[in-house]
Amino acid sequence: MTDPGFERIYARAPFTVDLLDGGGDDLVISFASIGHDPSRPPAPEFVATATGRGTPGFPRRALFISDDSRSWTNDPGFAPALRAALTEVRRRRPVTRIAAIGLSMGAVSALVAAEVIPVDVVLALSPQFSVKPGVVPGEARWSEWTRQIATFARETTPLPPATCWAILCHGAQDDLAQAMPFPHPSNVDHLIFPDLGHSDLAPHLKARGGLSGLMESALAGDRRRLLRIASAAGAVRREKFSP
Numbered sequence: 429m430t431d432p433g434f435e436r437i438y439a440r441a442p443f444t445v446d447l448l449d450g451g452g453d454d455l456v457i458s459f460a461s462i463g464h465d466p467s468r469p470p471a472p473e474f475v476a477t478a479t480g481r482g483t484p485g486f487p488r489r490a491l492f493i494s495d496d497s498r499s500w501t502n503d504p505g506f507a508p509a510l511r512a513a514l515t516e517v518r519r520r521r522p523v524t525r526i527a528a529i530g531l532s533m534g535a536v537s538a539l540v541a542a543e544v545i546p547v548d549v550v551l552a553l554s555p556q557f558s559v560k561p562g563v564v565p566g567e568a569r570w571s572e573w574t575r576q577i578a579t580f581a582r583e584t585t586p587l588p589p590a591t592c593w594a595i596l597c598h599g600a601q602d603d604l605a606q607a608m609p610f611p612h613p614s615n616v617d618h619l620i621f622p623d624l625g626h627s628d629l630a631p632h633l634k635a636r637g638g639l640s641g642l643m644e645s646a647l648a649g650d651r652r653r654l655l656r657i658a659s660a661a662g663a664v665r666r667e668k669f670s671p
Contacts, residue, residue, distance in 0.1 A: 447492075450480075450486070453523060454489065458529050459530035459541070461530065480644070489517065500536050500559050514545050528547050529552075549593045557609045560583050587611060588616075612666060645657060
């Protein structure tokens with residue numbers, strides 16, 4: 429851990445939860461992807477976006493959740509870790525709004541989190557519809573991890589309840605097989621980026637400065653601004669997308 433501001437508030441294998449404290453009543457929960465080094469637990473991701481760096485909300489409280497087993501929330505410790513961490517944050521100071529963010533496995537975790545705690549908005553970048561073998565035909569990109577999952581708690585990734593706004597983002601270059609099976613209820617905005625792939629999406633949004641704008645709009649409940657920022661970054665709303 430390189431940032432001295434991180435405080436570990438939960439550690440029960442395979443999950444760890446770190447807190448960056450801040451002001452305000454909002455809380456952003458960032459769920460890690462599988463990371464780049466399989467020999468180490470996934471490092472905290474979206475630190476600047478979660479804490480609101482460069483915005484009036486900085487420094488905002490943020491939690492960073494890492495799953496050393498890369499279980500896509502199938503490890504039974506996921507819900508207890510999440511509930512325990514939120515309880516500790518609320519013990520210190522009330523929380524009014526909760527946003528969840530993640531990339532790939534982290535995006536799946538952010539969506540599942542809305543089943544466990546009262547999440548208000550989810551920003552899910554490149555979530556898998558399913559990593560259970562055989563559900564998405566031909567999908568084997570994460571098989572080195574998914575084949576280690578002994579029991580799948582759910583066959584497909586759930587979408588949040590109607591009380592939670594979800595923004596799903598997918599790159600069309602290699603992720604349509606995962607993107608298109610997702611249902612499209614009224615509380616979900618599904619954005620497709622025609623020129624991007626699974627691994628390109630987050631770097632693209634960060635480079636353009638759009639990721640911060642998406643998070644601030646999401647927390648503010650400003651759908652019009654969020655869609656405008658996404659469109660400027662190359663997104664097409666799913667209902668208008670033609671492969």
